[in-house]
Amino acid sequence: MTGRIVLAAMLVAAVLGLAPSPAAAQSACTWQKQLLPAPAGTTQHQVDATDHSGGFAGRAYFSATGWRVVYWKNGRVIDYGSSGRGTDRVVAQNRAGTIAGMALKGLQGAQAVSFRIRSGQWELLPGFPGAETNSRAVGIAGNDDVYGHATVWQDGGWETFPIRWPHDRPGVVEQVTGLPDDMGVVGVDHDGTLLVGAGSTYPWPHLWRDGVLTRLPAPPDTQHGYAQVIADGLVGGSLRLGTAPNRPAYWDRNGQPHVLPQGAQVAQLNGDGLVVSSVSGAPFQVWRYGTLLGQLDGAATVTAVGDDDSIGGTTRNPGSSLPAAAVWRCAGTVMG
Numbered sequence: 001m002t003g004r005i006v007l008a009a010m011l012v013a014a015v016l017g018l019a020p021s022p023a024a025a026q027s028a029c030t031w032q033k034q035l036l037p038a039p040a041g042t043t044q045h046q047v048d049a050t051d052h053s054g055g056f057a058g059r060a061y062f063s064a065t066g067w068r069v070v071y072w073k074n075g076r077v078i079d080y081g082s083s084g085r086g087t088d089r090v091v092a093q094n095r096a097g098t099i100a101g102m103a104l105k106g107l108q109g110a111q112a113v114s115f116r117i118r119s120g121q122w123e124l125l126p127g128f129p130g131a132e133t134n135s136r137a138v139g140i141a142g143n144d145d146v147y148g149h150a151t152v153w154q155d156g157g158w159e160t161f162p163i164r165w166p167h168d169r170p171g172v173v174e175q176v177t178g179l180p181d182d183m184g185v186v187g188v189d190h191d192g193t194l195l196v197g198a199g200s201t202y203p204w205p206h207l208w209r210d211g212v213l214t215r216l217p218a219p220p221d222t223q224h225g226y227a228q229v230i231a232d233g234l235v236g237g238s239l240r241l242g243t244a245p246n247r248p249a250y251w252d253r254n255g256q257p258h259v260l261p262q263g264a265q266v267a268q269l270n271g272d273g274l275v276v277s278s279v280s281g282a283p284f285q286v287w288r289y290g291t292l293l294g295q296l297d298g299a300a301t302v303t304a305v306g307d308d309d310s311i312g313g314t315t316r317n318p319g320s321s322l323p324a325a326a327v328w329r330c331a332g333t334v335m336g
Contacts, residue, residue: 029293031286032331033315035324036072039079044322045070047312049093050304052270056312057093058303058325069101069117072325080120085113092139094190095307100140105133112136116146116165125165126173128152135163135173139188143167147176147188160184160199178211187230195230202226205235205251216251219259225249231305232271238264248277250289260287270305278302286311296328 036056038045045060055073062068067088069080082088086103093099099117102109114125114137127135128150137148144167151160162176162185176185179196186203187195196213197203205227207214218225219241227237239249239259248260250269260266263277263285273289276296284296296302296311300323304312309330314323 029286029330030332031294031296031311031328033296033298034327034329035315036326037075037077038324039068039070039077043320044317045325046301046303046314046323047072047325047327048090048303049099050306050310050312051093051097052095052307054306054308054310055093055097056304056325056327057090057099058312059088059090060325069099071097071099078120080117080122083113083115083122083124085115085124086111088115091137092188093304094140094142094144096142096144098140098144100137100146102137110134114146114148114165116140116144118144123170126171128163128173128175130154137165138185141167141188141192142190143192145192147185147194149184150175162194162196176208179208179213183208183213186228189230190232193230193233195227195235197226205237207235214255216255217257219257227251229266229268231269234269234271234273236266236269236275238266248275248287250275258290260290262292267302268305268311270307270309272307272309274305274309274311276302276305276311284313293330299326299328 039060041062042060046058047056048058050056057071059067060070068082069088071078083103086105088103090101102112102114105111111133116123130152131150135150137146140146146165149160150163165173182198183196186197194208196206196208202224205216221242223240225239227235229236233253235251238246240246246264248263248266251257264279267276267278269275275287276284278284284299284302286293298315300314302313311328315326317324
């Protein structure tokens with residue numbers, strides 16, 4: 001199968017677009033950590049996604065029953081229970097609060113059954129024919145369509161291709177057609193735009209929108225790069241230019257790449273240009289486009305950035321050192 005590949009617009013003053021201006025990094029923010037309430041009977045819990053209006057979805061480990069999906073909202077924690085099909089993991093949440101996730105079983109999650117939770121109601125999503133135990137959700141669009149990929153044994157080898165579970169047709173799973181054979185889903189934007197890449201160590205980012213495949217441009221002297229997050233048209237990942245190490249990078253809505261001077265990759269971002277970068281974990285730095293806004297103290301992972309600039313992830317429980325769900329918010333801006 002083939003897709004219609006459309007190169008993005010040529011870079012204009014590309015080199016100037018790669019680094020923040022001298023005025024960047026002149027303002028900073030004090031990021032205040034807030035521990036989310038621990039569900040009773042849990043030993044560890046974590047944020048995996050956000051509804052972009054102060055709510056966060058994730059999972060918690062209950063000593064008596066194992067992992068369960070939970071949702072923090074307005075100071076409360078809601079226990080959605082478990083799928084009963086394996087170790088539940090939340091992969092995404094949209095602005096309506098609908099959750100997409102997977103239940104994993106086997107060595108290193110070799111088997112997967114995907115699910116959707118709408119208004120607290122579970123929906124186990126059907127596996128693609130031939131991939132009944134290997135159809136994995138990756139993200140969710142604003143209309144509740146869930147996208148992912150299926151891996152099928154075919155013609156003597158494994159073939160992976162993108163799939164969709166439509167929001168308005170329960171029990172239906174379908175292949176996303178038109179993409180090149182080697183393209184897999186990496187992320188899903190609110191409008192249903194897919195961030196896709198070829199199956200390699202450094203899958204170069206492409207966008208799939210309305211049946212058109214767009215390759216995001218590379219700045220001069222690019223050695224390799226990849227992307228892993230998309231939000232309202234902004235794409236975040238990593239680029240290596242020349243002999244320099246990998247740096248965090250984002251592509252703006254015009255497709256132009258921008259490289260940040262510190263860190264190695266973009267961990268998360270939102271549509272207003274709030275970017276969280278890291279090397280290979282902590283410490284995490286926060287940027288507004290090219291302006292450094294400070295560092296997240298005590299963050300072990302960062303998994304979500306909301307439209308309201310709240311940042312969700314995990315910290316270490318001081319009593320046990322196990323993961324504990326936390327949110328960071330700007331408590332005040334100071335000039336540097």
